Amino acid sequence: MAATPDVTAAEVPLETLVDTANRIRRAIESVIEGKGDVVRLTLTVLLAEGHLLIEDVPGVGKTMLAKALARSIDCPVKRVQFTPDLLPSDVTGVSAYNQQNGEFEFKPGPVFANIVVGDEINRASPKTQSALLECMEERQVTVDGVTYGLGSPFMVIATQNPIEMEGTYALPEAQRDRFTAKIAMGYPAPAAELEMLDVHGASQPLDKLEPVATTAEVRALIQAIRAVYVSQSVKKYAIDIVTATRTSPDLALGASPRATLHMVRCARAHAALSGRDYVIPDDLRDLAVPVLAHRLLPSMEAQGQRRLPEQTIVDLVARVPVPDTK
Template identity: 85%
Template structure:
């Protein structure tokens, strides 16, 4: 049974819609096309994004630009040391008139949640996001409340060496589909930024170019992108290699394998393909896997970061001869 023509049409529509969103974001963020592309990949993969870098390079601006380019509910949370878990998830309050407890939803009840400087809050408050990121639901006082689709957490954090920051718990990092670093802009982009941002914020002029319903349709199209058996095996081999590497004391989890496949589907769709190829996994391996890994003491002594280890593993793990179009069943 082959891939239907409808899937190909869905992918074509996805590419056009993603192009509109990307152009809208690029009107605010100059010279960061690869970063924007990965951000869209995570959105369409139903994942969450961690943006880590020094202050002032546009982390929050990127998150806000994506949120404004989509016509859907957006909430922003400024993480501080005194923030409580109930400030994020919501709280049950007693209504004097009805003489009953009423649930007051927190900022996680939105399609896109922007968590600014997440590692400035205590680990207890950071952990308040665990359930909603994994299960798309919130449980307060024994009652479970479902979150709408799409649901995406875009969190920014400063490097953990900076004063007043807490490292994210391993369980929290593992729930982020990918981590990216903004990096400093090129001089030409920085010059353009002075002209564009000098008088007013371009966010003020940014209008939504996609609706919530369109984003849901794009996510459905990504789910239909085909992954052959050899490509699935290749993903498992890449993740398994992190567990066996002597340079790592904590390898990637099975959740990382699922995130890698989902992100590869979105990456393929954005490239105009309705099937995944090894290149998709190779390009995504570092941003999807590296933040979940812990280097060994020897690797730390040699200043080998998890990013370097994953890049080496991508070069060493054998690539399947099948490029993703067909498998043993002859499926296209």
């Protein structure tokens, strides 16, 4: 990849933002076939300074998607394989005694990277999963009373198998709430699966994937996303959608204020990727299910009726009045 000079947010016009995002998207899609919507949402979460949870059955490309995004950006990447015997210090780092100078030295863990890939996160114990709480929300790690800051950008991409599968733990509510969005890969279409057999059968495209954007570029894009305009009526619409989850009889636990913040951030990124420097209600409607559903707990009645939070969100969004932004 040709060297790219550092840029600042003030130097990033909307056209450049879209062009850079499209380069990253095309790089990921050279590895992940037939999943354009999934790749777009992944980029949306990255530019919204969020974290992504990918849940699906084994073998559909969850880890491949996370690795493809990581390799598309020229930045430090670390991978953690979550297992039942993984300790919190294996994730955050540990203070080790140095016999030469007689002092304790901090050995950074894998969270000290721009992109952290957590594979099968729900195979670790809740205690180990909670090691990510501070770094995901505050972008820092505290070990033995000393706080260490994390770099920018910082994104956790975690994969998990459905909770019904053997050897999995349920993610704590506080952990789920820190993930900006959750997506499911789903099975590929027959045509995409046929292409996968042709491409992946002869070689491993991930090995050939080269970075198409620098850390400085991504950092500048994130800053530029913050400048995307959100009107008061659209902000109120976001609050109305989240408030509806807190009063729904189908939900025992509604969305938190953090969810409102995440949805507006993602809406800014979604609008920019669509070539707009302002947010419209459709941005929020498109993001409501992936941003909100994983944070919600269905009521006992809803569980008895096998009614999923995703279905409840769709119904609530359909009932909340859409503001006139003209």
